[in-house]
Amino acid sequence: MQQKLQNTKNLVSEVFNKVYDKYDLMNNLISLGIHKSWKKQLIYSMNPRQNKNLIDVACGTGDIAKLFIKATDGKSKIQCVDPSKKMILIGKNKLKDYKNISWKISAAEKLPFQNSKFDYYTISFGLRNTKNLNKSLAEAYRVLKKGGRFFCLEFSKINNNYLDFVYQNYSKLIPLFGEYVVGDKKPYEYLVKSIREFIDQDELIDLMKQNKFSKCQYINLNGGIVALHSAWKL
Numbered sequence: 709m710q711q712k713l714q715n716t717k718n719l720v721s722e723v724f725n726k727v728y729d730k731y732d733l734m735n736n737l738i739s740l741g742i743h744k745s746w747k748k749q750l751i752y753s754m755n756p757r758q759n760k761n762l763i764d765v766a767c768g769t770g771d772i773a774k775l776f777i778k779a780t781d782g783k784s785k786i787q788c789v790d791p792s793k794k795m796i797l798i799g800k801n802k803l804k805d806y807k808n809i810s811w812k813i814s815a816a817e818k819l820p821f822q823n824s825k826f827d828y829y830t831i832s833f834g835l836r837n838t839k840n841l842n843k844s845l846a847e848a849y850r851v852l853k854k855g856g857r858f859f860c861l862e863f864s865k866i867n868n869n870y871l872d873f874v875y876q877n878y879s880k881l882i883p884l885f886g887e888y889v890v891g892d893k894k895p896y897e898y899l900v901k902s903i904r905e906f907i908d909q910d911e912l913i914d915l916m917k918q919n920k921f922s923k924c925q926y927i928n929l930n931g932g933i934v935a936l937h938s939a940w941k942l
């Protein structure tokens with residue numbers, strides 16, 4: 709499934725090339741810090757075992773890798789993957805004390821790894837940015853071992869009219885924060901538009917099933933502002 713907005717030439721890469729050095733700051737500001745609890749919820753749901761390996765796709769500045777290392781007491785390997793050199797550079801610098809993280813520049817749609825290599829696959833606020841959802845999910849399935857687990861954290865659809873009204877109005881302010889902090893509102897207009905146009909919780913479950921995943925499920929976080937989808941490769 710092609711995503712129309714994300715296939716606009718160079719749009720997504722330009723967005724992250726503009727925001728990379730203020731990405732963590734803006735994430736904290738516009739989510740009021742709540743993105744940290746969403747990411748912790750992902751790791752909590754995963755309940756990862758030691759001596760397993762994770763591929764974190766659309767890793768950005770490495771938040772998931774850091775939480776995974778903590779949850780496994782450093783006894784794990786992490787492969788961080790992102791097409792943005794600049795986002796990866798920030799992540800590498802932030803996590804330079806951790807020796808068990810490797811970094812690779814690549815898109816989710818074509819991962820440069822052999823089949824059945826990883827125990828866990830995570831993608832946090834990344835799937836929405838890919839050009840092709842089916843290709844990304846097919847690659848996730850391919851690189852996971854049999855018995856491996858898939859986790860996707862992503863903005864989704866709110867199931868409460870009042871919360872939706874508040875959220876939609878709050879979203880109008882996000883580009884203004886962007887202009888003030890980063891000096892450019894366009895990346896944040898993209899953020900708001902890409903969230904609005906992204907598929908809903910059940911549509912993502914359907915795509916996961918179409919791409920051979922088993923035991924597909926999701927939980928809504930904060931009323932569906934974000935959903936955490938998970939599945940198994942069996």
Ligand SMILES: C[S@@+](CC[C@H](N)C(=O)[O-])C[C@H]1O[C@@H](n2cnc3c(N)ncnc32)[C@H](O)[C@@H]1O
Nearest residue numbers: 724766767768792795815816832833834837838
């Ligand atoms: C919103 S950030 C999320 C970063 C991090 N996972 C987090 O949760 O904070 C989205 C990331 O997706 C990356 N990205 C954009 N297009 C992508 C693609 N086709 N495949 C994988 N990642 C992509 C961007 O470079 C960016 O680092």
